[in-house]
Amino acid sequence: MTSPFASLQKYAPYVLSIVRIVVAASFFEFGLEKYFDFPGPAHVDMTPIYYVQGVIEIVGGFLLLIGAFTRVVAFILSGDMAVAYFMVYFPRSFFPGQNGGLSALLYCFLFFYLVFAGGGAWSADRAILKQE
Amino acid sequence: MTSLFESWEKWSPQILSVVRIIAALCFLEHGLQKYFGFPSATPPGDALHYVQGVIEIAGGILLALGLFTRPVAFILAGDMAVAYFTQHLPKSFFPALNGGDAAILYCFVFFYIVFVGGGSWSVDRKIMHQG
Numbered sequence: 257m258t259s260p261f262a263s264l265q266k267y268a269p270y271v272l273s274i275v276r277i278v279v280a281a282s283f284f285e286f287g288l289e290k291y292f293d294f295p296g297p298a299h300v301d302m303t304p305i306y307y308v309q310g311v312i313e314i315v316g317g318f319l320l321l322i323g324a325f326t327r328v329v330a331f332i333l334s335g336d337m338a339v340a341y342f343m344v345y346f347p348r349s350f351f352p353g354q355n356g357g358l359s360a361l362l363y364c365f366l367f368f369y370l371v372f373a374g375g376g377a378w379s380a381d382r383a384i385l386k387q388e
Numbered sequence: 389m390t391s392l393f394e395s396w397e398k399w400s401p402q403i404l405s406v407v408r409i410i411a412a413l414c415f416l417e418h419g420l421q422k423y424f425g426f427p428s429a430t431p432p433g434d435a436l437h438y439v440q441g442v443i444e445i446a447g448g449i450l451l452a453l454g455l456f457t458r459p460v461a462f463i464l465a466g467d468m469a470v471a472y473f474t475q476h477l478p479k480s481f482f483p484a485l486n487g488g489d490a491a492i493l494y495c496f497v498f499f500y501i502v503f504v505g506g507g508s509w510s511v512d513r514k515i516m517h518q519g
Binding site for chain 2: 261262264265267268271272274275278279282285286289295296299327328331349350351352353354358359361362363365366368369371372373374387388
């Protein structure tokens with residue numbers, strides 16, 4: 257059962273780019289909500305820290321979407337989501353299924369992985385900036 | 389700065405295992421809520437709800453261990469895709485509005501694991517001697 261899947265390994269860099277794009281687009285969306293009320297109004301009361309967070313989401317999400325400076329950006333976003341998790345969600349409950357921080361946790365670890373793995377086959381880093 | 393991070397590339401199989409374990413434990417948690425009310429009970433659902441609970445518990449445990457990682461991840465990625473299209477997409481196209489944000493993230497993480505395997509720290513690698 258495993259061997260037909262193991263032969264898929266050669267496509268992993270392409271799938272990594274797809275994952276990066278989907279995750280970044282989804283992250284970007286939260287920034288758009290905060291600043292432009294698109295696609296819907298922001299989920300939070302817009303205290304000043306959320307305007308800062310909105311900038312991180314829009315700029316970071318966009319750079320990660322196109323795969324420019326992937327590792328550096330992913331490092332910042334991973335830390336950002338870790339702070340969000342411990343500031344906002346963790347005090348409510350230890351369990352991500354209860355504290356509402358499930359997405360933040362998944363974002364955090366996905367971004368953390370991108371720091372190490374890079375942006376994959378399809379990225380501005382590789383296509384234009386000629387770096388990994 | 390970028391070159392510093394590039395030198396970390398060699399650790400990516402280990403980090404992949406960490407990501408796999410975290411995602412699997414979170415996924416397992418949803419199943420435990422459905423069947424055991426731990427860490428908190430979810431409202432009772434229809435038969436499909438309990439089938440999903442079995443997928444979450446069995447799949448979550450196997451993936452956390454890294455046992456049969458790729459076939460299991462394949463099933464779970466499909467499972468989350470179905471969940472997204474049947475439960476979340478009808479509410480809105482946008483993941484921030486339809487509540488399916490986590491389902492998308494799970495779906496794509498699992499899908500990536502189908503291709504890349506369970507990473508350095510997995511039962512597949514340590515005991516079964518396969519990737």
